[in-house]
Amino acid sequence: MKQNDMASALLDWYDRHARTLPWRVSPADRLAGVRPDPYRVWLSEIMLQQTTVTTVKPYFERFLSIWPTVNDLAGAQDDAVFAEWAGLGYYARARNLVKCARVVARDHGGVFPVTSKALLDLPGIGPYTAAAVGAIAFDEPATVLDGNVERVMSRLFRVEMPLPASKESLRKHASDLTPQARAGDYAQAVMDLGATICTPRSPACGICPWSAPCLARAAGDADSYPRKTPKKPKPVRRGHVSVAQTEMGEWVLEKRPEKGLLGGMLGWPGSGWAEGEPDAPEQAGVRVGQVTHTFTHFHLVLDVHVKKNAKPPADARLVAKHDFRRSDIPTVMRKAFDLARASFDTEEKVQ
DNA sequence: TAAGCGTGGTA
DNA sequence: TTACCAAGCTT
Numbered sequence: 001m002k003q004n005d006m007a008s009a010l011l012d013w014y015d016r017h018a019r020t021l022p023w024r025v026s027p028a029d030r031l032a033g034v035r036p037d038p039y040r041v042w043l044s045e046i047m048l049q050q051t052t053v054t055t056v057k058p059y060f061e062r063f064l065s066i067w068p069t070v071n072d073l074a075g076a077q078d079d080a081v082f083a084e085w086a087g088l089g090y091y092a093r094a095r096n097l098v099k100c101a102r103v104v105a106r107d108h109g110g111v112f113p114v115t116s117k118a119l120l121d122l123p124g125i126g127p128y129t130a131a132a133v134g135a136i137a138f139d140e141p142a143t144v145l146d147g148n149v150e151r152v153m154s155r156l157f158r159v160e161m162p163l164p165a166s167k168e169s170l171r172k173h174a175s176d177l178t179p180q181a182r183a184g185d186y187a188q189a190v191m192d193l194g195a196t197i198c199t200p201r202s203p204a205c206g207i208c209p210w211s212a213p214c215l216a217r218a219a220g221d222a223d224s225y226p227r228k229t230p231k232k233p234k235p236v237r238r239g240h241v242s243v244a245q246t247e248m249g250e251w252v253l254e255k256r257p258e259k260g261l262l263g264g265m266l267g268w269p270g271s272g273w274a275e276g277e278p279d280a281p282e283q284a285g286v287r288v289g290q291v292t293h294t295f296t297h298f299h300l301v302l303d304v305h306v307k308k309n310a311k312p313p314a315d316a317r318l319v320a321k322h323d324f325r326r327s328d329i330p331t332v333m334r335k336a337f338d339l340a341r342a343s344f345d346t347e348e349k350v351q
Numbered sequence: 352t353a354a355g356c357g358t359g360g361t362a
Numbered sequence: 363t364t365a366c367c368a369a370g371c372t373t
Contacts, residue, residue, distance in 0.1 A: 048369040055359065056369090089357030092372075126371045146369050164352095191369055200367060201362075231366090232354095261356070296356055331358060 001213040007179035007186060013209035014189035017196075021053065022060055024188070036184070038112040038137040039070045042100075045129045045136075046093055053195075059088050070112070073098065074105035082264055083328040091265055091330070095258065096124025116142045135187035143175040144187045148194025154226035155198060158215035162227035170226075198222075234294065240280040240287075240303035241270035241333075243340035244310035250318040252310055253329070261295070266317060267333045273300055280305055289339050293332040304336045306343040 001009075018027060023044035025036045043063060047056040062084060067073040073081070078098060085094035100123045104112055112119070116134030119125050125133070131142035150163060153173040159166050179186055197208045205217045216222040244252040253266045261273075270284070271277045280287065285307030293300045312318055326334055 045369065050356095050368055050370055051358075052360075052368050087358075089359090090370085092356065093370090096371080124371070128370055132369070144369080147367085148369070188369090195369080234365095263356085294358090296358090297354075 003177055004179065006177055006210060006213060009209045010189045010193065011179075011182055011185060014185055014192065017192070018185075018188070019192065019196075022057060022064075030185070035139075036137055038114075038133065040064065041133050041137040042070075042112060042125075042129075043097075045132045046097055046124060047088065049093060049129070050090060051088065055088070059084070069110070070101050071105050071110045073101040074110075076101075078264070082266075083325070086265060086328050087331055087334075089331075091263055093124060095264055099123040100125065112137070114138045114140075116140055132187060136184040139183045141178055141180045141183040142187070143171065143178045144191065145171050145174050146191060146194075148191045148198070149174050151200065151226055152190060152194045152198045152210075155203070155216035155222045156210060156214050158219065158225065160227060162229045165229070166226070232297075234298050235275070236299045236301060237273045237275055237277075238301045238303070239271040239273040239277045240284060240305060241268035241336050242280070242284040242305045242307055242310075243268050243336060244285060244307040244312070245344060246312055246318060247309045249321050250312075251321070251324050252312045253317045253319055254315065255317055262330050262332075265333075266319075266329050268336055269313070269316070270302075270305075273298075273302075283307075285310070286343075288343055291332070291335040291339055293335060300332065302332065302336060304339045306340045308344070 015027070018024070020026065023036070023040045025034050044056065044060055047060055066084065067076055076098065081098050082091070082094050085091065103122055104110060112133070113122070115138070116130040119133050120127070120130040128144060128146050131144045134140035134142040135144060145167070150167070150170050153159065153170040154166065157173050159169060161169060193208070193210070197204045201223060203222050205211055205214070205222055208214065208217070211217050214222070216225050246252060252269065254269045256262050256265050256267050258264045271280065280303060285305040287303055287305050290301055290303050293302065326337060329337070
């Protein structure tokens with residue numbers, strides 16, 4: 001099958017099966033020549049990095065309702081953005097999101113650059129996101145290479161070299177297939193194909209528009225691609241946190257350092273989480289149990305302590321009971337809170 | 352180049 | 363229960 005025919009076959013499939021998504025222009029509007037809003041495309045692509053569509057949807061809707069334009073987001077308070085991002089993970093994305101919005105507002109007059117090359121200079125925008133925004137928002141025939149496309153290409157061409165070493169080879173295959181016309185639709189189509197047909201497990205080769213040219217399909221071993229180099233085992237780390245209230249009933253939180261794990265987010269004070277952390281000191285309060293949480297590169301076992309009438313350190317962030325939202329803190333901190341809250345008089349609803 | 356960086360869903 | 367996986371970027 002010729003490369004052009006493959007692109008056409010995929011676009012035909014996309015025209016029939018494209019999913020409706022909040023950041024996507026409807027098929028009818030697309031036919032009428034409506035272009036997507038670059039701000040929405042960018043915001044969705046940042047949120048979708050290593051994150052599923054289902055998880056992103058409510059966050060995207062909420063961000064858009066609070067900050068409808070890039071200029072609105074540029075004028076937001078950092079902490080407000082972090083609070084809304086809480087639970088979505090990879091918090092460096094939230095820090096770079098605000099940075100990027102401010103660069104666009106200040107240096108580009110509130111208008112996103114229109115080429116993937118220029119987009120690549122913005123904070124938080126790497127090769128994938130630059131290509132995706134360039135293609136989807138501006139119809140630039142840029143090649144998107146995400147996990148989906150890597151999987152599709154590795155199967156189409158039955159690439160034996162394992163990822164990540166094979167990445168540039170996969171990029172070449174993807175680039176050769178990328179058409180000049182309908183670049184935005186094609187980019188979304190090839191990713192949709194990976195997300196819905198050419199899935200990691202049990203791919204639906206029988207209904208795939210690229211079944212005919214696919215070498216792995218012919219060999220019957222599509223599910224064994226892409227080859228991957230084995231991952232290192234995750235170590236177990238331990239630590240403790242202290243969920244404390246002041247005499248006034250305020251929660252004693254702290255703002256974590258900007259860099260590193262959960263950077264910039266609110267959390268409960270406690271130990272570090274390196275190996276060989278010391279036991280919790282007396283002042284941490286009464287131990288009520290432990291929670292577990294798995295990060296990208298380690299498992300965490302966290303002892304949870306509670307303390308009433310605590311005297312907060314000078315750098316604490318005191319949050320009044322009625323101002324505290326459980327949803328404003330990262331998931332591991334929510335777990336600690338859920339365990340600790342039973343020890344407090346929290347009859348009131350806490351979101 | 353490799354490590355650091357979250358979370359929720361799935362088999 | 364454990365391990366893998368998802369529209370990656372930064373240092």
